[in-house]
Structures are given as C-alpha cells and as structure tokens.
Amino acid sequence: xxxxxxxxxxxxxxxxxxxxxxxxxxxxxxxxxxxxxxxxxxxxxxxxxxxxxxxxxxxxxxxxxxxxxxxxxxxxxxxxxxxxxxxxxxxxxxxxxxxxxxxxxxxxxxxxxxxxxxxxxxxxxxxxxxxxxxxxxxxxxxxxxxxxxxxxxxxxxxx
Amino acid sequence: xxxxxxxxxxxxxxxxxxxxxxxxxxxxxxxxxxxxxxxxxxxxxxxxxxxxxxxxxxxxxxxxxxxxxxxxxxxxxxxxxxxxxxxxxxxxxxxxxxxxxxxxxxxxxxxxxxxxxxxxxxxxxxxxxxxxxxxxxxxxxxxxxxxxxxxxxxxxxxx
DNA sequence: CTATATAGGACCATTTTAGTCCTCTTTGCA
DNA sequence: TGCAAAGAGGACTAAAATGGTCCTATATAG
Numbered sequence: 001x002x003x004x005x006x007x008x009x010x011x012x013x014x015x016x017x018x019x020x021x022x023x024x025x026x027x028x029x030x031x032x033x034x035x036x037x038x039x040x041x042x043x044x045x046x047x048x049x050x051x052x053x054x055x056x057x058x059x060x061x062x063x064x065x066x067x068x069x070x071x072x073x074x075x076x077x078x079x080x081x082x083x084x085x086x087x088x089x090x091x092x093x094x095x096x097x098x099x100x101x102x103x104x105x106x107x108x109x110x111x112x113x114x115x116x117x118x119x120x121x122x123x124x125x126x127x128x129x130x131x132x133x134x135x136x137x138x139x140x141x142x143x144x145x146x147x148x149x150x151x152x153x154x155x156x157x158x159x
Numbered sequence: 160x161x162x163x164x165x166x167x168x169x170x171x172x173x174x175x176x177x178x179x180x181x182x183x184x185x186x187x188x189x190x191x192x193x194x195x196x197x198x199x200x201x202x203x204x205x206x207x208x209x210x211x212x213x214x215x216x217x218x219x220x221x222x223x224x225x226x227x228x229x230x231x232x233x234x235x236x237x238x239x240x241x242x243x244x245x246x247x248x249x250x251x252x253x254x255x256x257x258x259x260x261x262x263x264x265x266x267x268x269x270x271x272x273x274x275x276x277x278x279x280x281x282x283x284x285x286x287x288x289x290x291x292x293x294x295x296x297x298x299x300x301x302x303x304x305x306x307x308x309x310x311x312x313x314x315x316x317x318x
Numbered sequence: 319c320t321a322t323a324t325a326g327g328a329c330c331a332t333t334t335t336a337g338t339c340c341t342c343t344t345t346g347c348a
Numbered sequence: 349t350g351c352a353a354a355g356a357g358g359a360c361t362a363a364a365a366t367g368g369t370c371c372t373a374t375a376t377a378g
Contacts (some may be wrong), residue, residue, distance in 0.1 A: 002161060002239060002248065005251060012270070013263070087254055089161065089162060090163060092169075106290070107289050129269055130270070137272075
C-alpha cells in the first residue's frame, strides 16, 4: 500500500490546521477538538513535530505550539520524516544499511533512484499546498509520459 | 519511512531474476537458491505474483513460473500492488474509504494528488528498468524544481 | 505410478503501531 | 507565593500487521 502511518496522517492534518491560523499559539486540547481526535494522541503527535523542529512550543499557561517556519517552507517530506524517520522505499535506500542480499539483489540501485524521485516529489509539496484547498498541480502528472527513459524496448507503458 | 514491505522487496528481486532469463520456467526452489532466501517464503511470494496475473505458472514436474508479459510491460506499480494492494498514501486515497475525519481533515484532496503523482511515477518504472543495472533516469529528478506550482508565496523550497 | 511442481490456506511468532497515562517542569497570573 | 494551565519525556499496554512455516490437495511429465 505504500501507506503513511496514521500518526503521520494526523500530523499533516494538525499542521494544516495550524497553518491556517499561523499567528496564534495552539494548544493540544484545542487542536484535538478541532480535528476530532483524542487529546493524548494529538499531544503525542505535536511533541514529535516539535522535537523535529517543525513546531516551536511554549510551556505554561497561554502556551501552545506555533510553526517554526512559514507554511511554504515546510514540506511534506519534513512532516513525514518527523514521524516516520527518513523516507525511503527499501532498507538499503538510506545508506549504510547492511542488507545481506546486496549481491543477489541486483535491483537496489534502481530502487534507490525511485526512492530519490519520490523524495524529490515530496520535497516539492509544502504545507502551504496541503493546507489550501485549491488543487495542487504536480509536475509528474502529464509530462512524465513524454520523457525519454533509458531505452529498454517499449519502455513507458500507459495505464 | 514510506517503506515497501519485505515481501514486496523480495517480489521485485525475484521478478528481476526471472526477467533476466525470460524464456525458461523457473521453480520456487531454483529462485530461492539464486536469491538466497528460504524456499517457503519465495514460494509464497511467487503465488501472490501469479494470482495477480504477473506470472503464469505451470504445475507438475518441469513446472515453474514465467512472466506473463514482457518485462517492459510490467511496472513497479504492478509488483507493489500485487503484494500490498492498491497504492495510496492515505486511507482515503483509493476512493470509497469511509474516513470519519473527512470534514475536519481538509487535506485529503491534496494528499490524493500526491498519491496519484507517486502512482504515475511508479507506472513509469518497468521491470525492464529494474532488472537492468544501467541507471534509470526519472523525470522528477531535476525538472521538478523549475515547474510552476500554484502560487502560495515562495512555494518550492530547495534542499 | 511416482516424482516434482504449484495452489491454497491455516497457523504462529514477532514486530510495529496506536493509544493511554503518569510524573516532572515551565510559565502566567491572581 | 501559590495555583492552574500548559508542554516534556517516557513507560506501558493492546491491537494489528507482517513475516515466515507447514500441511494437504492437485496437476503434470515420464
């Protein structure tokens, strides 16, 4: 499924909420209510986002969370990485992994390129994009079909 | 991590093996040896690939598996979907999902577009690409930076 | 008829994930 | 100065997904 974990999903929703009202500090309780999710869970998510430097927190009464950068400077990659760690499709895709199948694998290199492409794609999607409702137009949608891939007879196949 | 499951990983490696010698039928035992993975696991993976129509199987002695189409006509999407089901980053990304957060979410639409972009990307990568060792050049790598995104001040951010 | 394959599914162990809770610290304000 | 409102950190548990094995049935070649 190549799916995000639930927490990552929550994180995106929460970040978008904050992004829509970036001036004020938001408490976990407030966000939990807005997003209809249990307080402890939202709290946990916020802590993770904060630890990764995507949010700044202020403790004590009148505390809460604020974005640490503008929504246009926070990417989908950032959010995903904050919750799930480095983005990569395979074990070996974030270096120094000691996959014992290296020899027999024969696929690693190209998987890594695919991983890289996905990362690049996610780097292009900002929180500002996610938060707004207007359609986000991604570069891969049409142009990709016309790009020349390294020839392997037939190559691109349309769906 | 946005990671493939181990089985999907195996599937890719196994498919690549077969693709490199597409004329012959390959048995689970043979492939297991080539790929240094336990026979039962390889068997299970092959069954899944076969059930999804990516491989044809022949039973009985001298049986085994063959690709059901040419390597250029089998995509990374196909392989992933065979093992993990439909590709999508979020619950709601493959329609009819009844996510109760629909209202409060406000992010769904754009996530779906991102999912779609990834799908498209994976549709462009064929088994032929994966199996060969020469570098696969994907369209998103450089061009994306120069593409105009729907304006949200600043938009693309480089890493 | 027998040896060699796959088909299908049951089953279990392990890991990952989600979610909760408790205690400690910081901060604003009466 | 003391209290209430917040976050920080981490321990813990329950549930689900994953990986892996095994068993029985079926097909096929010789």
